[in-house]
Each structure stands twice: as C-alpha cells, then as structure tokens.
Amino acid sequence: MKKLFSKPFRxxxxxxxxxxIGILAVGYIIISLSLKLIxxxxxxxxVPDLTGMNLEEAAAAVEKYNLRLEVxxxxxxxxxxxxxxxxxxxxxxxxVKKNRRILLVINSVVPRQSTMPSLxxxxxxxxxxxxxxxxxxxGRLIYxxxxxxxxVLAQQLNGQDIEPGTRIDSGTGIDLVLGLNPADSTTFxxxxxxxxxxxxxxxxxxxxxxxxxxxxxxxxxxxxxxxEAYVYGQYPPASDSISVRxxxxxxxYLSKDIxxxxxxxxxxxxxxxxx
Numbered sequence: 001m002k003k004l005f006s007k008p009f010r011x012x013x014x015x016x017x018x019x020x021i022g023i024l025a026v027g028y029i030i031i032s033l034s035l036k037l038i039x040x041x042x043x044x045x046x047v048p049d050l051t052g053m054n055l056e057e058a059a060a061a062v063e064k065y066n067l068r069l070e071v072x073x074x075x076x077x078x079x080x081x082x083x084x085x086x087x088x089x090x091x092x093x094x095x096v097k098k099n100r101r102i103l104l105v106i107n108s109v110v111p112r113q114s115t116m117p118s119l120x121x122x123x124x125x126x127x128x129x130x131x132x133x134x135x136x137x138x139g140r141l142i143y144x145x146x147x148x149x150x151x152v153l154a155q156q157l158n159g160q161d162i163e164p165g166t167r168i169d170s171g172t173g174i175d176l177v178l179g180l181n182p183a184d185s186t187t188f189x190x191x192x193x194x195x196x197x198x199x200x201x202x203x204x205x206x207x208x209x210x211x212x213x214x215x216x217x218x219x220x221x222x223x224x225x226x227x228e229a230y231v232y233g234q235y236p237p238a239s240d241s242i243s244v245r246x247x248x249x250x251x252x253y254l255s256k257d258i259x260x261x262x263x264x265x266x267x268x269x270x271x272x273x274x275x
Contacts (some may be wrong), residue, residue, distance in 0.1 A: 047102065049092035050085050052222065055106070058085055066098040076108040078171030079223030083109050111169045116155070118164035119176065124150040127176055128205060139173030141210050143247040146179025150208060150246075153177045178208075180246060187246050191238035192231050194261050197254055200231045204250055212249030219256040229254035232261045 045065050050058040058069055077086055087105040090096055114135040119127040128138055139157075146153060154177035155162055162174070187208045192200035201211060220229050233253035236244070 044095040044097055045100075047088075047090050047092055047094045047096055050088050050102070050104070051092070052081070053085050054081070054083050055085075055104075058104070062102065067096070068099060068101045070101050070103055071106055072103045073105045074108045075105060076112045076170065077223060078111075079226070080107045082107055082111070111171075113167045114170045114172070116162050116164055116166040116168055116174070119152045119155045119174075122152045124152070124176070124178060124208065125206065127152050127155075128202070131174055135170040136168070137171065137173050138205055139175040141205065141208060141247050142175055142177045143180040143185075143208075143245075144177060145182065147181055148179045149181045149184040151179040153179055178246075185246055186243035188240050188243055189234075189236050189238050189248075189250060192234055192250075192252070193238070194264070195231050197226055197229050197231070197252070200252060208246035209244075210247060210249040212251045214252045214254060217253075217255040217257070217260070220254065225256060226254070229256050230258060230261055 045067070047067070048061050048065070050061060053061065055069070055071070062069060075086055080086060084107045085104050086107050089103040090100075112135070116136070117130050117134050119130060122130065124141070131137055142156075144153065156175040156177060157168065157172065159175075162168070189209065190203050190207050192203050195203065197214065204211060214226075216226060216229060220226050231252050232255050235251045236248075
C-alpha cells in the first residue's frame with residue numbers, strides 16, 4: 001500500500017492542484033478585466049440637460065459623450081418651441097455609461113387643433129367656460145357701448161371676426177367684444193397676490209379686467225414654470241373702494257419663490273391658494 005502513495009505521485013498531485021488553481025486565478029483575472037472593459041466600470045457620465053433644445057442641438061450636445069438619442073413620443077405644449085425636447089429619460093444629471101440611449105419626448109411640430117365654438121350672446125363667464133372646454137382661452141376683453149354689460153357681441157382673432165367651426169391651434173387666445181352699459185361700466189381690482197398664474201388670470205377676467213403684461217423673475221425659465229408661479233405683486237393694487245372702468249389692464253409680477261409673496265394683514269383666499 002505504501003507504494004501507491006509514493007513521493008513522486010504526491011508531488012505530481014500537488015503540482016496539478018496548484019496548476020489548476022493558477023489557471024482558475026488567471027481566468028478570473030481575465031474575466032474581471034474583460035467585464036470592466038465591456039461594462040466600462042467607473043466610466044459613468046452625467047447626462048446633460050437637453051430640454052428646450054431641438055434634435056440637432058441635442059445631437060451636438062451628446063456627441064462627445066457617445067450617447068444615443070431616440071424620440072419615443074411627441075406632445076403639444078403651448079409656449080414651448082415646436083420640435084423642442086420637453087422631457088428626457090434618464091433625467092439630466094443621471095449617471096450612465098457610454099452608448100446609453102437617451103429617450104426623448106418632443107413638442108409636436110404640428111400643434112393640436114381645436115374647433116372655434118359660437119359664443120355670440122353668451123355672458124363673459126359662459127364664454128370662458130366654453131372656450132376652455134374646447135382647448136382655447138380668453139385673449140383680450142374689448143368693451144363697446146351696449147345695453148347689456150358682459151354680453152358677447154363678437155369673437156375675434158388677430159382683429160378679425162372668427163366664424164364658429166373654424167379649426168385653430170389649441171391654446172389660442174380669442175378676443176371677446178363685450179357689451180358695456182354706461183350704468184354698469186365699472187368694476188373693482190381684486191387681490192390676486194398669492195394665487196398661481198392661471199387662477200389670477202381667471203379672477204381678473206371674472207372682474208372684467210385684462211392682463212397688460214406678466215413679468216416673471218429669474219425662477220421662471222419655461223412655460224411649465226410660469227404655470228407654477230405665484231403672483232407676488234400687482235398694479236394697480238387691489239381695492240374694493242376705488243372703481244375702475246371695465247376692460248382696464250393689470251400688470252402681474254410672478255415668481256416660483258413663495259418667500260417673495262408679502263404677508264397679508266388679514267387671511268384671504270389667496271393664502272389657501274399658496275397652500
């Protein structure tokens with residue numbers, strides 16, 4: 001039995017075991033290095049912000065990162081340039097490896113269309129509701145002498161009457177020619193401080209007032225930002241004792257920074273709007 005486990009045999013077995021271990025170690029190292037090269041370990045890139053760019057600009061922005069762009073969908077966002085990128089996945093700042101696909105949603109080159117309703121004979125509030133339900137909005141309020149205040153006498157686009165059934169871009173502002181009875185020709189400027197932009201606009205229209213201009217601070221850079229902005233100032237200021245003529249214009253000052261909204265002396269509905 002001792003001859004079966006002679007020294008040469010034990011030496012040969014040990015040598016083979018060590019050889020196998022060496023081969024496995026070398027194989028592990030080769031595989032690890034290969035995986036690092038294939039997966040580009042520790043070679044992640046920060047995805048640039050492509051929103052607002054067109055496809056040509058976006059392609060130039062990612063060229064040095066070896067990233068690939070793919071358009072997956074389109075939407076229509078009023079106020080955003082046609083063909084501009086509205087969303088991306090992964091988000092800006094995300095860590096990815098080279099050759100990663102960036103999925104894009106762009107603003108439709110051809111905007112959605114709406115049908116112009118017939119508003120003649122409607123009240124101002126009825127007309128606004130009808131416009132919104134058809135994907136449109138109020139433009140300017142134009143007052144002319146008539147027996148019935150806030151009765152819609154004409155509907156216009158770019159100074160011309162627009163017929164019911166006309167197809168126009170969604171989100172278009174429609175000017176309303178409204179009656180103004182001399183006995184009911186004034187209104188009051190409401191307090192819209194603390195309200196978001198769209199709500200403030202609706203309140204002013206409900207009080208027969210126009211928007212002269214909307215001034216946004218540096219926190220507002222996109223159309224989406226403007227919808228989230230709050231009114232922190234207005235001119236003329238709100239008053240329930242000094243009347244103004246219907247159709248007068250109001251200037252709004254807006255920001256996404258809630259701290260810019262002045263503290264109200266009394267609690268008003270605008271406090272609820274901020275919350």
